């Protein structure tokens with residue numbers, strides 16, 4: 001059969017600069033982008049997890065022609081370019097937020113991940129790893145559960161095979177699970193345990209602060225034998241929230257419900273009279289720290305949005321002045 005110049009559909013499993021790897025019916029194909037992609041901003045380029053249509057080339061690189069509609073899209077503040085949003089992965093069903101039960105554990109950081117996961121359209125699932133290193137696993141589970149009623153929380157030890165059965169319900173045919181977390185949290189180790197073989201390289205953490213050494217260097221989609229897909233990602237140093245209003249509101253929906261009863265619609269829950277949020281804190285129904293966390297994430301998100309607007313205004317003005325000269 002002649003496969004030349006036939007449009008096919010596949011899924012992007014790896015991206016390295018402008019070279020793409022596509023899974024097409026179980027085969028891995030090297031691909032590059034059709035030229036017109038280079039006239040678009042690079043955030044329109046295919047991501048790991050994207051469904052793409054491409055021209056099949058059996059003897060060289062296939063050509064990606066278009067990207068399918070995304071059912072979810074995980075984004076964060078770009079850690080390198082100030083004021084830009086970076087897209088990470090597409091079409092994720094379950095976002096595993098992987099945190100180790102050692103020095104890596106940080107409640108406020110988990111709140112950031114949850115806000116971004118809810119914003120993306122994926123379901124956030126907290127995976128507390130290295131349960132074998134922690135004496136009070138139950139307390140941590142209960143603490144994380146207070147973050148949002150939209151969360152599922154599991155504690156596991158991938159090394160000792162503890163609690164892993166509870167994850168089986170996620171790895172079903174056709175579903176995509178992405179693992180996010182800091183370097184050394186145990187993402188790749190978890191993938192190896194689920195796959196039952198050494199697919200990903202893993203690396204020891206620094207004894208002084210439990211931090212990893214960035215062993216995984218690029219995002220990669222792995223197809224498990226049972227038909228589920230799992231995406232490994234490099235550990236993140238920072239996770240800035242931007243464009244995540246709804247995700248933050250979703251995470252702290254209890255505060256929004258309370259705020260609906262404030263006397264003033266624009267109540268900032270500071271010193272206004274008739275503030276239902278402050279009243280809930282007085283009654284012991286809402287923790288002050290939770291309100292503070294909600295407000296600081298919201299402020300960071302708004303600050304980044306304002307900065308993005310400013311940058312886009314400046315770059316438009318620059319383009320205009322350049323066009324005038326030409």
Ligand SMILES: Nc1nc2c(ncn2[C@@H]2O[C@H](COP(=O)(O)OP(=O)(O)OP(=O)(O)O)[C@@H](O)[C@H]2O)c(=O)[nH]1
Nearest residue numbers: 158184185186187188189202203204214215216235
């Ligand atoms: N004690 C214990 N150690 C674990 C567990 N899971 C992973 N580790 C160890 O933690 C270290 C880091 O694991 P990785 O899987 O490489 O971590 P990662 O999240 O993929 O890190 P990056 O690729 O750098 O983002 C390795 O030495 C693992 O053996 C666990 O359940 N218990």
Ligand SMILES: [Mg+2]
Nearest residue numbers: 187188215216
């Ligand atoms: Mg890794």
